[in-house]
Amino acid sequence: MLKGKRQMSESEFTFLNGNKMVEFHMLKLYPASALNRDDAYEQKTAYYNGTLRNRISSQCLKRAYRRSDSFTEAFRKIGVRTKRMPEIVGERLVKAGIPQKEADMIKLIMAGVDLTQKYEKESSKPKALQDYEKGDPVQSKAIAFYTPEELDIITEICKKLYDEIEEPKEKNLKTKTVKQNFENGFTTLTKDIRPLTLDVAAFGRMVTDNMLRPVEGAMQVAHALSTNSAIKESDYFIACDDLLNGEDDSEEKNNKGSAMMGDIDYDSACYYVHAVADLEQFTENLSGNEDKESLVKALPAGFADVMAYTDPSARQNSFEAHVLPEVLYVELKDKKRPLNRMKAFAKPCDHNVLEASVKALAANIETVSQKADLGVTHSVWYCEDESFGAPSGVTIAHSIPELEKILNEWMNS
Incomplete structure (x- = not known):
């Protein structure tokens, strides 16, 4: 509970129709890119199940999301960090x-x-x-x-x-x-x-002075890990001076135009991206906002849109690695039981990476649904290549706009 906030009654959550949580699972296959680097300018990585994986940090993803045009379009007024x-x-x-x-x-x-x-x-x-x-x-x-x-x-x-x-x-x-x-x-x-504003309500606010009240974020975003083993490569490059061609008799005769040299690490990977939103916490955080109910109801479809159409901005001028999701799977839950499904990729999908990743995620969804009660009331699956299949018992969306329409219908039913 937030400092200085009153306890909300159950009646104030009735507009949610029992939906307490929304969970997002996404697969994105990136070409050569340098989306998130560490202090040594190397691509971020993490070990998972004993295998080194490529990584995009939670902080990187959240910043990309809240600064995207999709976020502003979906949720209008936002704050500044x-x-x-x-x-x-x-x-x-x-x-x-x-x-x-x-x-x-x-x-x-x-x-x-x-x-x-x-x-x-x-x-x-x-x-x-x-x-x-x-x-x-x-x-x-x-x-x-x-x-x-x-x-x-x-x-x-x-x-x-x-x-x-x-x-x-x-x-x-x-x-x-x-x-x-x-x-x-x-x-x-x-x-x-x-x-x-919705971005503060979503991602929270830690304070170190008496000027602002702290806010417990209603949203959790995981570090995105690759479904395949990490393979980092290095791009050697030069910058050419157009006025140096080595054709005159000057001391630069042997200089063919290279004015500088450098290298940059990059990789290509299929990332599993996971986020979860506590709808009741969102409702509490937005107390006093006259658009509270409409904002919370719009969250599942709105954030699905943000995730689908947003990529980290680092080195995009050099690599242009903007992609659409291969899979976007969204669950509404009446229990607060989130689940990160990275376990589906405990064994790296190192061959035919994309298809193997989609099938591994679908298999995990089916297996977990048989072995645990996560409180899933509604679930919708979108896959760009539908020949890869889908988990049983889920609603199928044939496009990203259709997925968003389905989520809006569920939240307003």
Whole structure:
């Protein structure tokens, strides 16, 4: 349960018609690509069942999803994840008529700088103050999600507190009384429950100060692992200088045009992508939102669309690895019993990778349905190549739009 939130009654979930959870399973086969790299610029990997697999991190997928056009189209207004909140609010304060110098002081207060202190040594100054003196943007101590409404409220609080400061305002902004007033004003934000945007409701928010309330994310996204064994390759490349051709008598006679050389790791893999959404937690997170019910009902189809049409953006200019899913399988559940089906690929699908992966996933679905009660009330399966077959007992969609239509019908029945 979220800090500061009231306990919701069962009656407030009745519009879900018993659906408590939606689960997404997807297979995507990528050509040569470098979708997610580590600090050494190598493709991310992970061992699974003793075999090295290619990996796309959960963080990479979530960022791609929430910044995609599909996400904005499906869920309209979204928030912003940033450390530059003081800069955003500071610009608004200047537009509201506050002098730049005094708006800058408020930015520093929002970044946690104690203006009542005198810092004798450069090393003792808070980072935000050092950045400001260097002309760099003022940043808060930690990155956080902000909804548009929260940024509006923070701006209103700062403007109201500024207007209450006695003249000379620039001098009095450095007093302990004003410092305490701002701290008290920001603390009210954690107690004031206002609507969240769907991306904050989905992925949650961890906070390190008293300005925002923490949010328990309603969505979990797994690290995507390859169904096949990882094979990393390296692409050697050169950049040619068009004006060097080695045809003149200069000292560059033997230079045929290579101005630089380099290499980059890449791979090609079939990834199993898994995500699960707690519909009741979504409902709680969206409390106060007048569109709460319609947003929650739209989630299964909307997020299926996001997953189907979104790929990580890394190195796409070099590799152009945008693909559609081979399989998209979605389950609605009346029990909160999620299941990551990576076990279907415990034995790597290293031959005829795509067909083997589809059949392995279908077999896992059938086996688990016979051996465990996961609370699945509805399930829909889409496969681009229908000759690969499908698990028994599921609804078949012949296209991605048809799958989304089926999910919308179930959520609104």
